[in-house]
Amino acid sequence: MPFYAWRDVVRDLEPNPSLPAGMSRQSILGERAMLCMHEAFPNLKCSPHQHEAEQFSIVLKGRMRFVIGSEERVLGPGEVAHIPSGVAHSIESLEEYVQVLDVFAPLRPDILSRLEEIGRPQASM
DSSP: OOOOOOOGOOBBBBBBBBTTTTTTEEEEEEESSSEEEEEEEEEEEEEOOOOOEEEEEEESOOOEEEEEEEEEEEETTOOOOETTTTTTTEETTTOOOOOEEEEEEEEOOOHHHHHHHTOOOOOOO
């Protein structure tokens, strides 16, 4: 399906190994990459983790602290973090609601498993 509308994409709200409490995720899958719209409540902290997928995080709303390897920065709307494959990273949403669009390549098996678990259908326009 070549067209999607976020309003039609199922939102995962339940904490699970790939989604911390206080965060939601909507996912759109391609053949070799995935988009994930993440929303986080204020003061959310995500423990350091790493995955095979390279990641780009585009902050759309709010401010979020990113720690990538040994570097730390607070990003706001219009700013992008790049997380190379296999690099440990963590996030913190500070004192405001945050919306971040994440791009992962290749597809993350842990998120794919979760989508199968919740029986999420692909949405299109």
